Amino acid sequence: MDSQNVKDTVRQIFTEYLNAHGHRKTPERYAILDTIYSIDGHFDIDTLYSLMADHENFRVSRATLYNTIILLINARLVIKHQFGNSSQYEKSYNRGTHHHMICTQCGKVTEFQNEDLQQAIEQTKLPRFSLSHYSLYIYGMCSKCDRANRKKVKNNIQKKEK
């Protein structure tokens, strides 16, 4: 499915959602949806705000962004993550399942895919719970920070032995 096709489809899904819930179909809402579906990977409210002002030439307030994102989450068109300080979001329609590695030192987030892992999670029997979606966050140290840390520890041990 190409990018324009996806945008059309999600716009339609959103329209149905808005109708079903008695919400108004404002230009702001569609502009936000469009912008989000132009972004690859994660974004936060601030990034979205800048993107809309700069590229879409459609200024919306942060309050509206927060309001609209909640609708989009409920319509299952956006998912919310919470690593680092600010909430991160990403489009969810037509996007391959992926997991996240988060470096506890530098905060860098890397995505990776793994079919076996995905299957294992999705096939798990859950006690009295119906799964809608999930997030797997793997914390640890990226190779860069790991190297820096080893060096530091080594130095401290040497210092002590003097």
Next chain:
Amino acid sequence: MDSQNVKDTVRQIFTEYLNAHGHRKTPERYAILDTIYSIDGHFDIDTLYSLMADHENFRVSRATLYNTIILLINARLVIKHQFGNSSQYEKSYNRGTHHHMICTQCGKVTEFQNEDLQQAIEQTKLPRFSLSHYSLYIYGMCSKCDRANRKKVKNNIQKKEK
């Protein structure tokens, strides 16, 4: 392992960590570690702050709590979660690995264990990354909300048919 034993062990691990990284062994840090290992389940900074003031009779500033928690996370004695608005923490030593189911309706967080799932995640090869811990958050609907929802939908349909 009984509770006091665990506390002694984690204190020792922390001491080693502090030594290795050239940090000082202050009474505040050990008091915080002790308090955390007296808590079952999740807690946030504010709860920890109150607990220390009320029960331990050891007042530490929030700034120190934030600072120390970072050390404890790096020492792998505490893990951090981010559901809801504020960060949630929990002790991690000698605590069974568990996953989280979060109800998107009522926000209730339930823990569950699953050996197969745990193995599948831990045995996954990660590209240029050393795992320290991970969090699996499964979103969906708990049985209670699910029932309430079905009822509601049923009522709406009946109402419509009148």
Next chain:
DNA sequence: GTCAGTGCAAACTTTTTGCAACTAC
């Protein structure tokens, strides 16, 4: 015309930071 939705600014919450005082080493 009405009321949901928007923009703006203020309020609020959580976390970080700068600085003086303190203390572990």
Next chain:
DNA sequence: GTAGTTGCAAAAAGTTTGCACTGAC
């Protein structure tokens, strides 16, 4: 003694809220 830590208060960062105005229905 001195540099890492602490406490405090101020600031920053992210999000929510109240209110007047706008525009979708």
